[in-house]
Amino acid sequence: MIQERQAQEKRVCWSLKLWSIALISIILLSACFIVSCVKKVWGCCPSTWKPFGSRCYLISTEQHFWAKSEEKCAEMGAHLVVINTEAEQNFIIQQLNKTFSYFLGLSDPQGNNNWQWIDHTPFEKNVRFWHQNEPNFSAEQCATIVFWESRGWGWNDVFCDSKRNSICEMKKIYL
């Protein structure tokens, strides 16, 4: 009689343990699911920055040399914009003023037509939107995006120590 009761208690105990494990697993899975959803939905940009995909963009109307423009972006945890797709370029140009030119995170430090993106994105494998006949001058070692009446928006090489507007880019912030 006592043995049977002990066996029964053991069984109850086991099933309780199993249920607990199942319950804890479900809770943990739910927590993971919620966290991953919230992360995806709650990626956000600082108020003055424009969101696109997983990135944030700041259109700066302060005019500086290229190096100073990059420094200003870096101070905010960003870098001068790197354009990776046509969609990104199309989004960016919608934010710009046609009367200004804007520095990109693209330069030719040696002036030998070896253009380099600031985040080390391989230049040759990436999209390129140079204006016709640009880049046209080896002493112009920094790239801008600019609107030309006959051709629309495109890239042009300019002197790095000319003062331009600029575009900063950074990853969205996930809370």
Ligand code: CA
């Ligand atoms: Ca040029």
